[in-house]
Amino acid sequence: MANLGSPDAPVTPAVRRYLHQFLMDPYVIQLPWPLRKAIVSLFVLPTRPKASAEAYQSVWMEQGSPLIVLSEKLKAALKAKVDVPVEMAMRYGKPSIEEKILTLTADKEITELLYIPLYPHFADSTVTTSVEEAKRVIKKHRLDIQLRTVEPFYDNPDYIEALVKSAEPYLEQDYDHIVFSYHGLPESHITKLDATGEHCLKQQNCCQLNKPEVHKTCYRHQVMRTTQCFALQAGLAENRYSVAFQSRLGRAKWLGPNTEDRLEELAQAGAKKVLVICPAFVTDCLETLEEIAIRGEEVFKQAGGHSLSLIPCMNDHPAWVDVLADWCQP
Known part of the structure; x- marks a missing residue:
């Protein structure tokens, strides 16, 4: 591994x-x-x-x-x-x-x-x-x-089932919204791999269209698919979760929305308790434990939220x- x-x-x-x-x-x-x-x-x-x-x-x-x-x-x-x-x-x-x-x-x-x-x-x-x-x-x-x-x-049924099982204790809590926060990528990393040059980030709802030859190497499509599979497995209502991207570096245009911006928006819209899950990582690390659980919580509270709970990565979950x-x- x-x-x-x-x-x-x-x-x-x-x-x-x-x-x-x-x-x-x-x-x-x-x-x-x-x-x-x-x-x-x-x-x-x-x-x-x-x-x-x-x-x-x-x-x-x-x-x-x-x-x-x-x-x-x-x-x-x-x-x-x-x-x-x-x-x-x-x-x-x-x-x-x-x-x-x-x-x-x-x-x-x-x-x-x-x-x-x-x-x-x-x-x-x-x-x-x-x-x-x-x-x-x-x-x-x-x-x-x-x-x-x-x-x-990303959409392997066994992986999705394990991801949902590892999150179940948190999903049973009282919460207003779940943010699926994925590690960000520069948009150029996505478009570079699109052999057609006409699909990724160039068509509306590009990740939802049936383009398996493009989606095989499309990070954005795959994280959206993970979110969709998780939501279906866990029975999440569409209005109670959203996708965002974290860990930007440099001045290039990165995938959005930015996680901290999304947390601010949720707090300003009245959300008091949010959960954040980071499925791009299978193991907790700096990006989850510090960037989300510490800095993300500070951003959310400063914008008016009450509590942010990080759903741990799967780590060594059975x-x-x-x-x-x-x-x-x-």
């Missing part, structure tokens, strides 16, 4: 190293190397690491980064369910994909590697870069092993572990 990654420590130097590796990935900032290097070195790294380190400090666990700690718990839970070796790697930071693939393939009897990018929705900046890194490692070390990859599972265990079957 592979997740995104985390700094080694909640301090500025460690965060700077992590951000440099992350943002210099051409799948993340999709610009030529000289321009990407200039943006990262001149506009991001001088100031953002300090602010991000402070954010990490607000959610850091005694055992380490929440993403790493919770990912390791997921690995342990899955290992207890299956009879094959299991490892957890990070695309950026430690433990690296290279390290964990080499750990697994040290056993020469292993002939196939099941690779699970822990991202329900397709994006070059998550799925593609993760899979390409696995391929690079296999090629670099001339490993005689077959790579089998789990495709994005229903999610069961899904992963089923995927591990030959």
